[in-house]
Amino acid sequence: MSELKQQLLTSADFLALTRANPDYLAPFSHTLSFGQSQRQVNMHVLDTGVVCFEPAAQTTDSDIVLSCAVHGNETAPIEICQQLIEQIINGQLPLTQRVLFLFGNPPAINLGQRFVEENLNRLFSGAHSQGEGLCNAERRRAKALEQFVADFFAQGAKLSAQRKRLHYDLHTAIRASKNDKFAVYPYLHGEPRNKEQLQFLLKCGINTVLLSNSPTTTFSYFSARQFGAHAFTVELGKVRPFGENDMENFADCQTALYRLLSGQELQLKPFDLADFNLFKIFKIINREQQDFVLHFAEDAPNFSDFEQGYLLATDGDQEHRVTEPGEAIIFPNADVAIGQRALLTVIPCSLDE
Ligand SMILES: [Zn+2]
Known part of the structure; x- marks a missing residue:
């Protein structure tokens, strides 16, 4: 067994592995087995900050992308994702759906900065290759992340038709927000907005949603546009350094994601427009x-x-x-x-x- 694999299986700390290898991680796979239950999960580490988990021998109906650290200094979402990864590897989270975790910008995580040379969340939907082209690490990473998402959804489509595609791109904002948490709902080119998704956001503690009304170069718009995913940029509060996040503030989101991945009843509140503050860009x-x-x-x-x-x-x-x-x-x-x-x-x- 490779040293890296051994390290990950022992520590369950994919964030540490990513931070120790910020530019590249040689891919490896492993089948996780969980004692008496015979339950198995296939784990595929695909690159630095990129790991996919799939329940083995179990029918799934959703392909879920959870991304964080598209801005490197937004630590709370990184901690949320690392905790879910740890729970999957340790068997505490009985995974029932396919999930792809993405730590967007590992070199920026290590610097504690939003980005190194260029804002990664302005480089999707092919923007990485326009202008000067693939001239820096962030542009190359945006292109690679697009491909990981494309492959992940394509593999899901081989398993069954009519799958639910989800992508929550988790952020924290530079400044405080009057409505602490909020989400940006990408432009859908006239397709109807999904009420159940708003109910899920509410479960995550988010009642303020900005309905985008034009194409953008964000990660969530890319997944919505290219793959018909229910995709959102989710802003969970204010940026703080590692260890200074009040994780209690993110408990609703953590719990909702845990339930989503483990196939538990989401216990969504019936849809009521009055529960939400909806805005559009003016x-x-x-x-x-x-x-x-x-x-x-x-x-x-x-x-x-x-x-x-x-x-x-x-x-x-x-x-x-x-x-x-x-x-x-x-x-x-x-x-x-x-x-x-x-x-x-x-x-x-x-x-x-
Ligand atoms: Zn951000």
Whole structure:
């Protein structure tokens, strides 16, 4: 048995293995067996930060992708995924569905940074190969991650038709959020939004959902668009260093994912639109001038709203003001390069927008 495999089976710590080999990990497989029950799970380590688990000799109906560390300093989702991996390897989580775990950007995890050279979550749906092409590690990684997801769903499709494809891309935001946790629901090109998925998000402690209304280069849009997966960018709170996360804050999400993977009843609350705060993107404000200023507190939480007429930003001579009731800000960043997005505003909306 290889040293790496031995190490993983002994420690169940795939995060440690990934961090020790941030650029490459030679693939290996192993069949995990769990005592009396005869239950078996096939484990395939496919690369650094990439591991797939499949129940052996058991019918599955879902292919589930759980990704984290697409931004390297977003530690809570990494800890959530590592804990689920550990529970699967130790047999504490009786896996009943196929699952692919992805630690998006291991070199950035080791640096404790959002990214090394380029924001990985702007490089999907082929963006990695545009412009200068595959010129840095993040671009190559985006391309590789796309292929792992494609292969994972393709293999599932060989097992049965009518499978449920899921992808939860787990993040924590740079800033606090007025509604602590929220999800971005990728643009579906007119397809209806899925209420059961919103119920599942609610189970994870998320009642605020931003309905994206255009194609993007995010990981979740890629999975939704390419594979028809129910895919979401899930923001679980504020970024903190390893060990400083209050994991109690993520308990609902951990429990919901545990139940999903182990095939337990999800106990979803009946759908009620009143349980949710739904928003759609209203304005995309790019920085076009050197002289660009945001006129609200630097630490203003995501989804903070302002009265109509409030001056949000000045960009040289141009003013950006609030024009709609309930218009709120998200993802402000005045320090972006000229031509890049500095701020989004959102407005309340209904599910079919
Ligand atoms: Zn992130």
